[in-house]
Amino acid sequence: MDRLEIRHLGRVPYAEAYDLQRALLRSGRDHVLILEHPATITLGRRADPANIVGDPEAAGAEVITTDRGGDVTAHGPGQLVAYAIVSLDDDLASIPAHAHRMEDAVIATVSTFLAPDDVGGVGRLEGHPGVWVGIETSRPAKVAAMGIRTEVVEGTRRTMHGVALNVDIDLALFDTIVPCGIQGRPVTSLTQLGASASMTEVGTALAEELARALAPGRAVETASVLPVRSRDHRDSVGPMLDRRLRDAGVDPAAGLALGGRKPEWLRIPVRRDRGFDTTRSLIGDLNLVTVCEEAGCPNIFECWSDGTATFMVNGERCTRNCAFCLIDTRKPLALDPTEPARVAEAVDRMGLAHAVVTCVARDDLDDGGAGAIADTIRAIRDRRPGTRVEVLISDLAGDADDLQLILDARPDVVNHNLETVARLQRAVRPSAGYARSLAVLARARAAGFVTKSGIMVGLGETDEEVVVALGDLAAVGVQIVTIGQYLRPTADHAPIARHVDLSTFDWLAEQGRSLGLAHVQSSPLTRSSYHARTAAESAAPVELRRASIPG
Numbered sequence: 001m002d003r004l005e006i007r008h009l010g011r012v013p014y015a016e017a018y019d020l021q022r023a024l025l026r027s028g029r030d031h032v033l034i035l036e037h038p039a040t041i042t043l044g045r046r047a048d049p050a051n052i053v054g055d056p057e058a059a060g061a062e063v064i065t066t067d068r069g070g071d072v073t074a075h076g077p078g079q080l081v082a083y084a085i086v087s088l089d090d091d092l093a094s095i096p097a098h099a100h101r102m103e104d105a106v107i108a109t110v111s112t113f114l115a116p117d118d119v120g121g122v123g124r125l126e127g128h129p130g131v132w133v134g135i136e137t138s139r140p141a142k143v144a145a146m147g148i149r150t151e152v153v154e155g156t157r158r159t160m161h162g163v164a165l166n167v168d169i170d171l172a173l174f175d176t177i178v179p180c181g182i183q184g185r186p187v188t189s190l191t192q193l194g195a196s197a198s199m200t201e202v203g204t205a206l207a208e209e210l211a212r213a214l215a216p217g218r219a220v221e222t223a224s225v226l227p228v229r230s231r232d233h234r235d236s237v238g239p240m241l242d243r244r245l246r247d248a249g250v251d252p253a254a255g256l257a258l259g260g261r262k263p264e265w266l267r268i269p270v271r272r273d274r275g276f277d278t279t280r281s282l283i284g285d286l287n288l289v290t291v292c293e294e295a296g297c298p299n300i301f302e303c304w305s306d307g308t309a310t311f312m313v314n315g316e317r318c319t320r321n322c323a324f325c326l327i328d329t330r331k332p333l334a335l336d337p338t339e340p341a342r343v344a345e346a347v348d349r350m351g352l353a354h355a356v357v358t359c360v361a362r363d364d365l366d367d368g369g370a371g372a373i374a375d376t377i378r379a380i381r382d383r384r385p386g387t388r389v390e391v392l393i394s395d396l397a398g399d400a401d402d403l404q405l406i407l408d409a410r411p412d413v414v415n416h417n418l419e420t421v422a423r424l425q426r427a428v429r430p431s432a433g434y435a436r437s438l439a440v441l442a443r444a445r446a447a448g449f450v451t452k453s454g455i456m457v458g459l460g461e462t463d464e465e466v467v468v469a470l471g472d473l474a475a476v477g478v479q480i481v482t483i484g485q486y487l488r489p490t491a492d493h494a495p496i497a498r499h500v501d502l503s504t505f506d507w508l509a510e511q512g513r514s515l516g517l518a519h520v521q522s523s524p525l526t527r528s529s530y531h532a533r534t535a536a537e538s539a540a541p542v543e544l545r546r547a548s549i550p551g
């Protein structure tokens, strides 16, 4: 039987966690996601709206109706939510048995940090799902809510949603609701009960108990976006990037020297031929921006000589500040409304059968720049109907409506890079997130698009962590993955932790394919758009053919 995958994801908005769960539900693989939500009130399937008695929005909480069992509950920072997306036996008893296993795990976790005798007992309360303290007293209080949903997916009963354990949450949020629709029963937290454990400690204990309860005897793989070292460790000094790397368990001083000798496989032959010059003058004539130049791509001689390039739209200044990226991060300029037509003209003049369009992140714009990307897709389609369009997009700050603007323009391939493993996300892409990127990809795939992602190696990850990330990409339905060597653009960027050798790239590709990825392009100089046409045609020939049939 497959192993249980446990992911500690940090803070994740409810809607992103929900879409991630739905993708994992379809994957058939067993996952437990442990996370916190921003302040959110959720109403379950049987919730009575009258159980919202205050003004959650005034308390900073979003109100969301969802499809789990149970009534109304509150989520927020300081509460650990554990979603179990696992397969159950398909008999009626399996659902309450699963709920009991989840509750048992929470009871064991609470009992690790509080002596049950000191709080009047920890356990279940007949007829009221969740975990309660004070069950041997006249005034029990709820410390963890529970709501689950099951569905039969390809013949197997699968479950999602789970438990929400109050560790150090601001309990005032619960004053806006009748928690779980039960009048007169208070809600409490581990902190209110006198426990002093950190979120990380409780999260680790909860993960162990859930693994024991849900997957006894099975292998467990855990990955986390959380710091591996305490936030207050004394040696965490120096520039911000160095501190973030140390927090992620990477010693920046141990990186390879900038300008040191590169291995043979990273030496790039300079190839300036007529094709290169033609591409360069066309891009200059049309005043276009390419990521080939802006990111200092090592493949520029090969790609431009072969008459391909990746257009970068929405300006040349990015609102993010990723530790691996050379793109300019000064204040962005206004969008140029002529850009979509100029990109389309370039695609036409270059005769591209497969155009790749990427963008800077534009968190300063209401739509994150999505509208202009959609306009570019349409402009290419209008100008050159037979050309496939692959978009390499930002996470759009997780906004599903902005993503939909792009999807409505029907790109042929939706590419969004995960960039690195879970542990290094905060260190090298502090404005992005592992769960958010998986949710973007999951949403695109759920909408029926060919999906693609990319990972850099050499930032301080282990090979095994890359395999975990490949598994997560496969689990949300990604079909194409690119893996390439990280190259440090300047001394202000993250150091190179290692040069990955050729056999490891091959091994990673094999691992990816064995996890279900249709196409894995893995080599030192692989970049997101490198040989993009071949990758798409090899991974999803049927879907691409179907997409090209009008109507």
Ligand code: SF4
Binding pocket: 291, 292, 293, 297, 298, 299, 300, 301, 303, 304, 308, 309, 310, 527, 528, 529, 530, 531
């Ligand atoms: S790999 Fe992509 S970004 Fe690099 S030169 Fe080729 S087309 Fe441009």
